[in-house]
Amino acid sequence: MSMIAAFYSGKSILITGATGFMGKVLMEKLFRTSPDLKVIYILVRPKAGQTTQQRVFQILNSKLFEKVKEVCPNVHEKIRAIYADLNQNDFAISKEDMQELLSCTNIVFHCAATVRFDDHLRHAVQLNVTATQQLLLMASQMPKLEAFIHISTAFSNCNLKHIDEVIYPCPVEPKKIIDSMEWLDDAIIDEITPKLIGDRPNTYTYTKALGEMVVQQESGNLNIAIIRPSIVGATWQEPFPGWVDNLNGPSGLIIAAGKGFLRAIRATPMAVADLIPVDTVVNLTLAVGWYTAVHRPKSTLIYHCTSGNLNPCNWGKMGFQVLATFEKIPFERAFRRPYADFTTNTITTQYWNAVSHRAPAIIYDFYLRLTGRKPRMTKVMNRLLRTVSMLEYFVNRSWEWSTYNTEMLMSELSPEDQRVFNFDVRQLNWLEYIENYVLGVKKYLLKEDMAGIPEAKQHLKRLRNIHYLFNTALFLIAWRLLIARSQMARNVWFFIVSFCYKFLSYFRASSTLKV
Numbered sequence: 001m002s003m004i005a006a007f008y009s010g011k012s013i014l015i016t017g018a019t020g021f022m023g024k025v026l027m028e029k030l031f032r033t034s035p036d037l038k039v040i041y042i043l044v045r046p047k048a049g050q051t052t053q054q055r056v057f058q059i060l061n062s063k064l065f066e067k068v069k070e071v072c073p074n075v076h077e078k079i080r081a082i083y084a085d086l087n088q089n090d091f092a093i094s095k096e097d098m099q100e101l102l103s104c105t106n107i108v109f110h111c112a113a114t115v116r117f118d119d120h121l122r123h124a125v126q127l128n129v130t131a132t133q134q135l136l137l138m139a140s141q142m143p144k145l146e147a148f149i150h151i152s153t154a155f156s157n158c159n160l161k162h163i164d165e166v167i168y169p170c171p172v173e174p175k176k177i178i179d180s181m182e183w184l185d186d187a188i189i190d191e192i193t194p195k196l197i198g199d200r201p202n203t204y205t206y207t208k209a210l211g212e213m214v215v216q217q218e219s220g221n222l223n224i225a226i227i228r229p230s231i232v233g234a235t236w237q238e239p240f241p242g243w244v245d246n247l248n249g250p251s252g253l254i255i256a257a258g259k260g261f262l263r264a265i266r267a268t269p270m271a272v273a274d275l276i277p278v279d280t281v282v283n284l285t286l287a288v289g290w291y292t293a294v295h296r297p298k299s300t301l302i303y304h305c306t307s308g309n310l311n312p313c314n315w316g317k318m319g320f321q322v323l324a325t326f327e328k329i330p331f332e333r334a335f336r337r338p339y340a341d342f343t344t345n346t347i348t349t350q351y352w353n354a355v356s357h358r359a360p361a362i363i364y365d366f367y368l369r370l371t372g373r374k375p376r377m378t379k380v381m382n383r384l385l386r387t388v389s390m391l392e393y394f395v396n397r398s399w400e401w402s403t404y405n406t407e408m409l410m411s412e413l414s415p416e417d418q419r420v421f422n423f424d425v426r427q428l429n430w431l432e433y434i435e436n437y438v439l440g441v442k443k444y445l446l447k448e449d450m451a452g453i454p455e456a457k458q459h460l461k462r463l464r465n466i467h468y469l470f471n472t473a474l475f476l477i478a479w480r481l482l483i484a485r486s487q488m489a490r491n492v493w494f495f496i497v498s499f500c501y502k503f504l505s506y507f508r509a510s511s512t513l514k515v
């Protein structure tokens with residue numbers, strides 16, 4: 001019997017960010033392994049024209065929850081969606097709901113965050129720092145609380161090369177930042193943002209670091225742990241391989257590469273690609289929840305959920321495997337054939353951006369105009385290149401994260417818990433994982449049918465022929481122009497032609513002699 005699964009039975013669990021990528025997988029695993037849990041409270045806001053209830057209904061009816069419905073048929077009764085907006089005071093939770101949350105909650109998993117790299121500092125502080133502070137305040141009023149688990153990111157200290165499982169202070173106190181966001185106007189915040197984030201690449205990593213400081217400072221008597229995952233990718237094993245539902249991290253780039261939009265990137269092939277499957281993060285999170293509540297460590301423990309030091313894979317190998325998978329399982333209606341050029345040189349990057357990205361987009365838009373349609377490719381390409389430029393920081397560096405606490409926890413688990421809540425990335429086979437990831441992107445993100453693969457392959461063949469034709473035509477035009485303008489080019493041309501003629505004559509003569 002799994003001790004961790006038994007621990008969550010009968011518990012009331014509060015999850016923030018439950019509608020997000022990680023939150024959904026966390027809920028799924030909890031329901032599947034501990035169907036006897038009492039209730040999961042989730043803080044949800046209405047979004048995209050859907051009420052909170054409609055959002056929950058959609059999640060429970062998704063493929064991700066198919067197995068849950070078998071082991072926990074009354075899952076919809078055990079999930080309690082509470083209207084909340086983490087941008088508002090007291091999260092805009094009603095008095096009655098707040099009362100219920102405060103009096104009943106046993107465990108809190110705080111996953112909600114803004115993960116946008118370019119979010120305005122005011123908004124990133126509100127969600128990643130102030131909301132964390134408010135949630136801790138709520139937690140301090142929960143008499144039955146056994147553990148508070150805060151999800152941070154391994155990149156909160158990406159300005160360092162070696163990162164230990166400790167909290168590194170930022171120069172300006174989070175409280176001062178929170179206060180200043182209240183009275184500074186947007187223009188001034190924009191001006192001071194680069195100074196505040198310092199050598200971090202974006203507001204996301206900076207505010208996640210501030211969030212950790214808040215957790216440390218406001219922990220009081222709470223039983224708290226922090227989990228720092230690296231780049232969270234599709235599921236490895238559970239509930240099935242390859243599940244993914246958003247474009248963050250590598251998923252968006254896999255689509256862009258598979259559809260032939262992205263064919264070159266400024267990336268260091270030997271840099272470590274510290275990807276971690278979402279189900280691994282969730283397994284560690286649940287194990288940490290159990291350990292923190294049961295063993296009550298004296299201080300706040302931080303757990304790195306990374307792959308680089310135990311089972312490293314580099315971007316070169318990853319890119320290669322992604323491309324190899326496109327050969328077997330191509331995406332439908334690709335713009336160009338998938339291809340990858342990794343370069344570490346900024347000038348070469350600009351060259352590839354012009355030749356491989358912008359020029360084809362301009363040509364295609366010209367074709368759209370000619371055929372009476374609205375041009376759109378240049379716009380799509382500009383947005384993609386902007387996204388890529390934001391991700392470049394992470395594919396040109398390697399970090400070392402120590403994992404003492406994570407390894408210690410692994411050794412504390414029973415063999416059964418090590419199996420059910422497996423977070424040992426040494427067992428991960430990267431080639432298999434990446435293939436399933438690409439397949440998952442095709443099925444769950446692009447919603448493409450596997451029956452369309454032969455047609456997709458046919459389409460790629462047509463693109464290859466168009467590519468050859470286009471290049472040949474381009475070469476002939478260039479050559480014709482050159483010949484018209486340069487005596488030297490003419491001489492070279494006549495030399496090549498006469499050489500070929502002599503070669504053919506010799507070949508014909510020798511074959512006649514043999515007869």
Ligand SMILES: CCCCCCCCCCCCCCCCCCCCCCCCCCCC(=O)SCCNC(=O)CCNC(=O)[C@H](O)C(C)(C)COP(=O)(O)OP(=O)(O)OC[C@H]1O[C@@H](n2cnc3c(N)ncnc32)[C@H](O)[C@@H]1OP(=O)(O)O
Nearest residue numbers: 116117153248249250252253257267315319322340387394
């Ligand atoms: C050697 C390297 C290999 C690469 C070689 C490539 C060459 C060909 C290769 C073949 C194989 C390639 C595959 C290998 C994978 C390499 C991937 C490397 C990824 C590295 C990621 C590192 C991240 C590490 C971060 C730390 C982890 C965390 O803690 S946080 C979680 C991560 N957070 C994010 O990822 C958020 C990033 N997104 C944003 O911040 C914003 O979306 C944005 C600022 C990028 C864009 O915002 P914008 O306001 O413009 O609008 P938005 O509506 O958000 O989106 C605009 C359009 O862009 C699409 N989109 C969004 N995100 C992505 C994305 N990650 N990749 C691609 N496209 C994305 C979105 O759908 C929109 O599209 P349209 O609607 O069509 O306009």
Ligand SMILES: NC(=O)C1=CN([C@@H]2O[C@H](COP(=O)(O)OP(=O)(O)OC[C@H]3O[C@@H](n4cnc5c(N)ncnc54)[C@H](OP(=O)(O)O)[C@@H]3O)[C@@H](O)[C@H]2O)C=CC1
Nearest residue numbers: 017018019020021022085086087111112113153229231232
């Ligand atoms: N994905 C990754 O690669 C990594 C993620 N992390 C961390 O993991 C955690 C989860 O990330 P992930 O699941 O990927 O992120 P998602 O963007 O998928 O999910 C974010 C969640 O936060 C919720 N949220 C955001 N703003 C509000 C708000 N104002 N009120 C209520 N809820 C809100 C979202 O709700 P809604 O659906 O309504 O928008 C959503 O449920 C985050 O803390 C992130 O920093 C760490 C390392 C890597």
